[in-house]
Amino acid sequence: MFRHIIIFIILTLYPLLSQGESVEHDLLKVIDSHCVKCHGRDGKIKGKTDLFTIKDLDGLTKNPELIQTLIEVIDFNEMPPEEEVPLNSKQKDASLAALKQLQQTSSENLQTIAHAPVRRMNRFQYDNAVVDLFKLKGVVFSLPERMMREHRNYFQPETGKMAENVTVGSRPLGKSQLIEKRLGGVAPFPQDLRAEHGFDNRGDHLSLSPLLLESFFKLAQSIVTSNDFTPENVGVWDWLFKEIRDDQDVVLEIQNRLERFLYLAFRRTPDSALLDRYTNFTLARLEETQSLPNAMKAVAAAAISSPRFLYLYEELKAEPAIENVKEFNLASRLSFFLWGSIPDERLLNLASEGRLSQSEILGSEFERMLKDQKLKRxxxxxxxxxxxxxxxxxxxxxxxxxxxxxxxxxxxxxxxxxxxxxxxxxxxxxxxxxxxxxxxxxxxxxxxxxxxxxxxxxxxxxxxxxxxxxxxxxxxxxxxxxxxxxxxxxxxxxxxxxxxxxxxxxxxxxxxxxxxxxxxxxxxxxxxxxxxxxxxxxxxxxxxxxxxxxxxxxxxxxxxxxxxxxxxxxxxxxxxxxxxxxxxxxxxxxxxxxxxxxxxxxxxxxxxxxxxxxQKQRFARALAGHLLSFALARELKPEDALVLDQVAARTIKNDYKIQTLLKGIIFSNAFLQPTVSE
Incomplete structure (x- = not known):
């Protein structure tokens, strides 16, 4: 296999380096004498790998996938194969160190950290987001992917202690056993498939077709017209749906309500043009229905079926350079990572003030979010x-x-x-x-x-x-x-x-x-x-x-x-x-x-x-990889490897504590910095 041959390159190169010979000359010499016979010469390419095209170290540096593969097969002792002479510890450490340096150079040359493409919420996130937006007493619909059904309020993260005795329900019990309070007459859209070796929030698996967009509009209508969508079950009713008093200016009151509602729903401050459109829509519905609650329900349904609500996206500057992530983007990324939902008003206000990305503020918000009941999601x-x-x-x-x-x-x-x-x-x-x-x-x-x-x-x-x-x-x-x-x-x-x-x-x-x-x-x-x-x-x-x-x-x-x-x-x-x-x-x-x-x-x-x-250090890095992929809603790439090394090192230093691992994720460059649009 080509991996074996590349490992042999590194092993052969190591003693030559100690003699002070040219790195590039020796590497190319090894490739030519030991590799290209099966990997490129005379059109013979094993393992779909053509090493004949590697002419200098710059070419290898530009191939981060190959560098990452080499690191993995050496680190996991997969190569050389069992029938070959294994690496001694000195050879292995030196090889990994050399490859890590190449990886560092490769990452610096790329100057970007990839993030998930524009994507929509999956149905688990949608359910949570609607619950939080309207402060519903219950769920929108029961979800099979929520395997644990809580029977008693045992989950109390603010105490820092798990209950000794727990009573729960589980998915296979069937609908007759469920006690979840939910909106009657609301059916969920189809479950989103998990990515292979990944999660169901991956951007490359969450498209929004015109047909699905239409189904979201129908879903939104069924939510606000449900018989259970009442003042008793909707926590925001008093400031969003309640009738306007006679002494209040109707247009101004609707604008004020919508400004706050759209701020929460769209996770950023609505501009005046957007606010005007939604205000005019509400006034038209009010004239048509002669009922403010119904008019506000109509505009609420329009908002939660809008791509601005459904899509998770980030605003990026046009120039091709890394920048600190915008505050509202960070608020959304934090909340969808730890709460599986939209940011609360506190996160959005800190973002609006430009303070959320400050290290002290970000750390305190992380601690607050870990103590919130929404961590259960x-x-x-x-x-x-x-x-x-x-x-x-x-x-x-x-x-x-x-x-x-x-x-x-x-x-x-x-x-x-x-x-x-x-x-x-x-x-x-x-x-x-x-x-x-x-x-x-x-x-x-x-x-x-x-x-x-x-x-x-x-x-x-x-x-x-x-x-x-x-x-x-x-x-x-x-x-x-x-x-x-x-x-x-x-x-x-x-x-x-x-x-x-x-x-x-x-x-x-x-x-x-x-x-x-x-x-x-x-x-x-x-x-x-x-x-x-x-x-x-x-x-x-x-x-x-x-x-x-x-x-x-x-x-x-x-x-x-x-x-x-x-x-x-x-x-x-x-x-x-x-x-x-x-x-x-x-x-x-x-x-x-x-x-x-x-x-x-x-x-x-x-x-x-x-x-x-x-091998607990290896496990710490592996779990960091799973969590980072989940947090960023995308497949990890070779340039993420250095981030994982840093997060794992911080976790190991603090006795492998899981909250240190999570904090390392949100303070990592990959989490805090957006990429350039391709």
Whole structure:
């Protein structure tokens, strides 16, 4: 593979540099003698990489994608491959340092940090924005992507402490179980798809077609005409929809109301022309309906179906140079990152005064936002997508093999999905180290979930009172057995990364690579058939590791398997529904041993967790990458790498505290500086 060859270039170059020879001459010489034979010479191009065209170091500096690839394959010990001589620590460190310097030069030459293109709100953000704009008592519509339905007001971030006992609902309970107060007669628009290895707020996935724009207009009409859109349920009614007194000037009062409303809805001060248009529209509706509340409802519907409300965009100067982000843009980016919604009036006022971007003010607003109830929306959106928890909904273990997973129409997955979400919320509210995600000293369990983790005999159905299934009461408990605790070994992750009949080590390994280390593997070749759920007769005596060995025989599969196999097989003691096991059904002993990144050997799950904790710096940077992508609503690019290094370093310095990580994101150049329009 071309990656192997490029790594060889760096290795060959290092000793030559110590002799004081020309960097450019030696690099080009190595490329010519060791690489271009398969990567460019005589038209032969392996890996779709033509190295014959690299004539100087300037050309490599202009290729940040290639530089980033080199850094990743060296840092993760993916290259050289297993059959080649590995890098010693001195060679690896020197190579990474050289590449980081090239990356720094490349980033300085680019002079831009990419931001998301103009995009519309997804429906989760739209729901939140409408609720906040009108201060509704309830939601606009129930959303399946909001996996946790809060039954009791346990989420109190202002206290800095998570509740010991939590009662919640979950998505699979069905509509009859939901207690959310919402607007009657309002139906949501279709759910937005998540980007692969990304989030559902990505700008490249959120277009606004004329047909969808029309549907937003109809949606807006249904909101303001809902029978539940009343003074009792609408917190802004008194200053926006209430009848005008006889002693008030009608035009002036409408202008004053609209100026404040449009300021909130459009997240910036409306200019006089825009205000006049909306005022004239309202006056026309007032003359037509003879009802101020109805006229204001009409203009409110027009506002929340306007691209100015629906679109998330940033105003940029025309000259091609980096500038501090405009204050209103920063207010919106902050609020959509942490609250999944529009800025409140305080953020907008600070932006209007030109003070929000001041470090002291920005820091205090960050602290305030973390203590606000609206932080729950961040917890409802980011961790679910980061952990890919929506996959647990479609998990269907074989009912004959795992009858304990089912009870009437309910599944254990209702309880399983809550455990990692409650862990995330606790780490965030209490500002704990992110290492708790790998190996926590506490967790949340319902009685049913605690029983599901127990040593039940295969095929035995536990005693499940219906009340324990349909009501999700969770209690915070200490983790005394390190086989439990953290995100990686919880039952939700184990179950959603298994098939109906068996575990899927490759899927589990890919999940760890993608979620924990933000280094997803390439998709498998299309012509490689998947392993069957049940072994063929001649394979019945084999372990799963032995059955999967054939997939490593292909040269184009070997590289990825070297990366993800140790991660997946490390979890083989956890069965298809997360139950602990030491042997397979054929009597063969489970072998979960392996080596993490060719550095840390392990023979049991405790040693595997210890190996992961040895790589906690790598995890901090990976989580920073997930959060930065979520915050900026775009795919990360090579020029973001330096930002991630800085954020991770700050987090590590402060004992891996999660709020330090979040603060590092909002104080990063990528968050504070816009790009030049392409």
């Amino acid at each position: 961040f917890c409802d959106s980011f961790p679910t997508q980061w952990l890919q928890l929506e996959r647990i909904i479609s998990a269907v273990p074989n009912e004959e093999k795992f009858p304990g997973f089912y009870f009437l129409k309910y599944r254990d997955s209702m309880h399983m999905m809550m455990e990692p979400l409650l862990l995330f919320e606790t780490v965030l509210i209490e500002n704990l180290p992110i290492t708790q995600f790998i190996d926590s000293d506490f967790t949340y369990r319902s009685s049913l979930l605690q029983e599901a983790y127990g040593d039940l005999a295969l095929g035995e159905e536990p005693d499940k009172p219906k009340s324990e299934v349909t009501v999700l009461n969770f209690k915070r408990i200490p983790v005394d057995d390190r086989r439990s605790g953290g995100l990686i070994t919880n039952a939700a992750v184990m179950t959603m990364n298994s098939g109906p009949e068996r575990t899927k080590p490759i899927t589990r390994g890919a999940w760890i690579a993608s979620v924990i280390f933000n280094n997803p593997p390439e998709p498998p070749p299309a012509d490689v058939p998947p392993l069957g759920e049940e072994p063929a007769e001649e394979e019945a005596h084999l372990t799963l590791r032995e059955r999967l060995a054939q997939h490593r025989e292909r040269a184009d599969c070997r590289g990825c398997h070297e990366k993800i196999d140790p991660l997946g097989f490390a979890l083989e003691n956890y069965g298809p529904v997360g139950d602990w096991r030491t042997q397979y059904s054929n009597g063969r002993k489970v072998d979960m041993s392996g080596t993490l990144f060719r550095e840390h050997s392990f023979t049991d799950i405790i040693e595997f967790k210890d190996a992961l904790l040895e």
